[in-house]
Structures are given as structure tokens and as C-alpha cells.
Amino acid sequence: KSVAIVGCPFSGGQTKAGVDKGPIYLVEAGLPQQLADLGWQVQFDGHHQFEEISAASDPPIGKLKNPRFVSKVCQAVAQVVGGHAKKGQLPLTLGGDHSLAMGTISGTLDTYPDACLVWVDAHADINTPQTTDSGNIHGMPVSFLLGLDTSVPEFAWVKPNLKPNKLVYIGLRDIDAGEKKILRENGIKAFSMHEVDKWGIGKVVEMALDHVNPKRESPIHLSFDVDALDPSVAPSTGTPVRGGLTFREGHYICEAIYETGCLVALDIMEVNPSLADAASAVQTVAVGCSLARSALGETLL
Numbered sequence: 434k435s436v437a438i439v440g441c442p443f444s445g446g447q448t449k450a451g452v453d454k455g456p457i458y459l460v461e462a463g464l465p466q467q468l469a470d471l472g473w474q475v476q477f478d479g480h481h482q483f484e485e486i487s488a489a490s491d492p493p494i495g496k497l498k499n500p501r502f503v504s505k506v507c508q509a510v511a512q513v514v515g516g517h518a519k520k521g522q523l524p525l526t527l528g529g530d531h532s533l534a535m536g537t538i539s540g541t542l543d544t545y546p547d548a549c550l551v552w553v554d555a556h557a558d559i560n561t562p563q564t565t566d567s568g569n570i571h572g573m574p575v576s577f578l579l580g581l582d583t584s585v586p587e588f589a590w591v592k593p594n595l596k597p598n599k600l601v602y603i604g605l606r607d608i609d610a611g612e613k614k615i616l617r618e619n620g621i622k623a624f625s626m627h628e629v630d631k632w633g634i635g636k637v638v639e640m641a642l643d644h645v646n647p648k649r650e651s652p653i654h655l656s657f658d659v660d661a662l663d664p665s666v667a668p669s670t671g672t673p674v675r676g677g678l679t680f681r682e683g684h685y686i687c688e689a690i691y692e693t694g695c696l697v698a699l700d701i702m703e704v705n706p707s708l709a710d711a712a713s714a715v716q717t718v719a720v721g722c723s724l725a726r727s728a729l730g731e732t733l734l
């Protein structure tokens with residue numbers, strides 16, 4: 434079994450500096466060796482160098498910030514992730530902000546058309562160019578993947594291969610009004626922190642997988658935004674929201690998905706080591722590495 438680490442030092446989907454350092458810190462913390470110690474054949478051919486598009490030549494389109502840069506980078510990431518997946522490797526994308534998921538999931542769906550998507554996040558990241566308030570594209574990848582809005586030509590390359598019934602959220606607790614409407618209108622299944630409290634993480638993961646992968650036969654793409662975790666667990670991230678998943682709840686999701694044997698792609702996103710004090714950065718990076726290990730087979734016993 435082979436994992437390809439796709440280091441994506443990219444921050445164009447949001448406005449806080451430092452999230453592009455996430456992959457560098459995760460690799461520096463020893464993640465490749467940690468995965469090799471789990472028995473994985475590890476391919477890491479260095480972090481991807483994305484050719485910059487200057488702000489001067491990338492003015493906003495409507496509210497969207499850095500639209501051409503985000504689009505170009507995500508298109509490249511889709512090729513890279515799809516390439517690894519087609520070679521039978523498990524692409525492990527290290528962000529970088531969550532707009533990258535437009536690329537990673539495009540790559541996965543191109544390779545595994547019947548894949549389902551488990552999106553672990555405090556946020557739904559499903560704003561359209563019309564509903565976004567911030568214009569930060571890290572709050573929009575899911576809307577593009579669903580094909581909800583095709584009004585921006587720069588994103589015409591994103592194929593609407595994600596179906597609403599193949600998507601499930603865990604950890605939601607900070608959803609914009611426009612996103613709530615989209616979730617309702619599209620009948621998208623979401624387990625917010627309320628459901629996690631009500632049922633417990635074990636039941637939530639079981640219900641989430643029953644929804645998108647009832648026979649546990651579809652490939653799974655797990656896109657994990659570390660801000661799904663409580664800020665006390667993962668403080669160094671761009672959009673922290675209180676009342677999040679505990680360290681164990683986050684790891685249980687990863688462990689349970691690994692146990693299905695269906696995982697084909699993983700994203701660990703939004704680690705921003707420059708946002709807080711050094712100790713918080715180290716803690717958040719360590720949690721990112723630990724989540725990846727759990728999703729790739731590390732067990733407690």
C-alpha cells in the first residue's frame with residue numbers, strides 16, 4: 434500500500450498569511466517517516482511550487498478573491514491527485530487552505546466516479562459566488578464540486594461530479610445563512626456538533642457512512658479541516674470556532690474510516706503554524722500528523 438504526500442503550500446483561498454506553511458511544518462514534524470513506520474510505501478517528491486499570479490493580474494471577480502490563482506492551483510492539484518490515485522496510490526494532500534479541496538476531490542472523482550465524500554469541518558465551505566460574504570474561496574469548494582453555480586468561467590474546468598447524496602458533513606457549527614439554505618434545498622446530510630453531542634461520535638460516524646456508503650463498498654475521500662476540532666485542540670488555524678470536536682472525536686472519525694477499508698484519498702487542511710504562539714503551532718501540527726496516522730491505520734492497541 435502506497436501513499437503519495439501532496440504538499441500544497443497555498444493560502445490564496447483566504448486572507449491570513451501562514452497557512453501555506455502548513456505542509457512544510459507537517460513534513461518537518463516527520464509525517465513521511467511516521468507513515469512509513471505504519472508500513473506504508475511513502476512517495477514525497479517535495480512540496481508543489483505553484484507559479485504565482487500577482488494580485489495586479491488577478492483582480493476580484495465579483496466578491497471572489499484571487500480567483501485565477503485559486504483556479505489555476507486547484508486545477509494543477511486535481512491533475513496531481515488524480516495521477517497518484519490512478520497509479521493506485523492514496524493521495525494525502527497537506528494544506529494549505531481548504532479551497533484546495535476543489536482540486537483534490539476533482540482528482541478523486543475523476544479516478545473513482547462512485548466515491549463518497551466525508552467533509553469534517555466547523556464550516557460547510559459551500560458558499561456560491563452569489564452567497565459568499567467574505568469572497569474567500571476556501572468557503573466555497575463544495576459548491577463548485579456540486580456544480581451549484583457555473584457563472585464564473587475561470588472555474589468552468591470543475592466538473593460537477595459530486596452528487597449531494599454522496600456528501601456528508603461532520604462537525605458543523607458555523608454555517609452562513611446562504612449555506613443553510615443550500616444544505617436544505619439540496620437535501621445534504623450534515624451532522625453538526627448538536628448531533629455529535631446527542632448521539633455520540635460513534636453513532637454519528639455510523640449514520641454518516643450509512644448515508645453515503647451503506648454497503649461500505651464506495652471509495653471514501655476524507656477531507657479534514659483541522660478547525661473541525663475545538664480550538665483548545667487545534668488552535669493554530671485561520672477560522673477557529675469554539676465548541677468543536679475533542680481530540681478523541683477527531684481521531685475516532687479517522688480510525689473508523691480507516692476500518693472501512695474504503696479510504697482512497699485524504700486531505701489535512703487549514704493548519705496555519707504562524708497564527709498563534711509556537712506551542713500552539715507545534716500542538717496543531719502534531720494533531721495534523723496524528724489525524725493522518727489514524728486515517729492511515731494507526732491503532733491504539
Ligand SMILES: N[C@@H](CC/C=C/[B-](O)(O)O)C(=O)O
Nearest residue numbers: 531556560567569571572672
Ligand atoms: N463561511 C465563511 C468561512 C469559511 C471557512 C472556510 B474553511 O472551512 O475552509 O476554514 C466564509 O465563507 O468565509
Ligand SMILES: [Mn+2]
Nearest residue numbers: 437439478513
Ligand atoms: Mn507528487
Ligand SMILES: [Mn+2]
Nearest residue numbers: 531554558658
Ligand atoms: Mn474548510
Ligand SMILES: [Mn+2]
Nearest residue numbers: 555556658660
Ligand atoms: Mn473550517
